[in-house]
Amino acid sequence: xxxxRTAPRSLLECRRRNASSGAERAERRGVIFNGxxxxxxxxxxxxxxxTELAKKSGxxxxxxxxxxxxxxxxxxxxxxxxxxxxxxxxxxxxxxRDSWLGALVEAMRPVxxxxxxxxxxxxxxxxxxxxxxxxxxxRGECWASKASARGWTEIYVHPCETDIVRIANxxxxxxxxxxxxxxxGHGREFQRVSAALDLEGKPAQRMGGVVWAxxxxxxxxxxxxxxxxxxxxxxxxxxxQTTRLIKCECAECGAIWRTSAKVISGIGxxxxxxxxxxxxxxxxxxxxxxxx
Numbered sequence: 001x002x003x004x005r006t007a008p009r010s011l012l013e014c015r016r017r018n019a020s021s022g023a024e025r026a027e028r029r030g031v032i033f034n035g036x037x038x039x040x041x042x043x044x045x046x047x048x049x050x051t052e053l054a055k056k057s058g059x060x061x062x063x064x065x066x067x068x069x070x071x072x073x074x075x076x077x078x079x080x081x082x083x084x085x086x087x088x089x090x091x092x093x094x095x096x097r098d099s100w101l102g103a104l105v106e107a108m109r110p111v112x113x114x115x116x117x118x119x120x121x122x123x124x125x126x127x128x129x130x131x132x133x134x135x136x137x138x139r140g141e142c143w144a145s146k147a148s149a150r151g152w153t154e155i156y157v158h159p160c161e162t163d164i165v166r167i168a169n170x171x172x173x174x175x176x177x178x179x180x181x182x183x184x185g186h187g188r189e190f191q192r193v194s195a196a197l198d199l200e201g202k203p204a205q206r207m208g209g210v211v212w213a214x215x216x217x218x219x220x221x222x223x224x225x226x227x228x229x230x231x232x233x234x235x236x237x238x239x240x241q242t243t244r245l246i247k248c249e250c251a252e253c254g255a256i257w258r259t260s261a262k263v264i265s266g267i268g269x270x271x272x273x274x275x276x277x278x279x280x281x282x283x284x285x286x287x288x289x290x291x292x
Contacts, residue, residue: 021207026041026042026043027041027042029042040075041076042079042225043093048085049083049087050082050083053083065194077166091221092224092225093224093225094223095227096227097126098124098125098126098127100224100228101125101126101127101155101167102125104220105119105125105175107222108175111197111219112175112179115196115231116196117180117196117197118179119175119179120181122151123175124148124151124153124154125155125157125171125220126156127156127159127161127228128157128159129156129158129159134160138158139155139157139170140157140174141155141174142177142178143155143182144181144182145181153176154211155175155178155215159230159231160230161230162230164226165213167226168216169207169212171209172197172208173207175197176214179193187202191203198215200218206210241259243286244260245258245259246258246260250275250281250283252279253274254278255275256277271284
């Protein structure tokens, strides 16, 4: 998960580097509170959006109400709540999608440990196409540590996914694989882990339901919105194509073959002979149906 090439001295240092590089660092800002200037700690993106909204609306009534509480600590959550409820665009706590996924992995780590299946220290979660590419049906994929040149557990979530709850659900499924270092595929060991984490359904398709959401939703809300949008090009390319070859069948002998529409359109008379060498039937091309 560390982006720089210099190896960290410890895993704790690695986590600190990821947190500092992926998440916004809160900065001190000066505001007027009850006639005097006080200092609060706020993320730059929230402060920028707050000042923009305050100028457009002529003030921030939610924050003004917080000031009346005569409590400086209430200002920060009041400002963040005002921005979240008023702004049309989400304010992201993490700069990249990978840092968001890394933060969610760390948030889920205590849950896995409490259920008796601690996660490996070195996990790299990212959005990317699984091994079968964009045509594959897999929405997530986990690679064992032995498959990585640096010994990390690698997790991929399909980039066409947009709903962060579903992304978190897929991530939980793949973390169940990571907890046992991908041993046995979706066998009994995986089924025990996934059941302990409240996943339901067939082993290969297990996802979280209401029980899973009870503990996962607060973690997702704590991490915040994800800076991600679906690939528009992928959505266009993923549309199912119709069959390119046309099925042809002889009514006399029952011979079946397929040919392209270009070949059929090139036959000017509208009739063709059966391809069976022992059959001399003449076939009307208008009877062929495309897409069978």
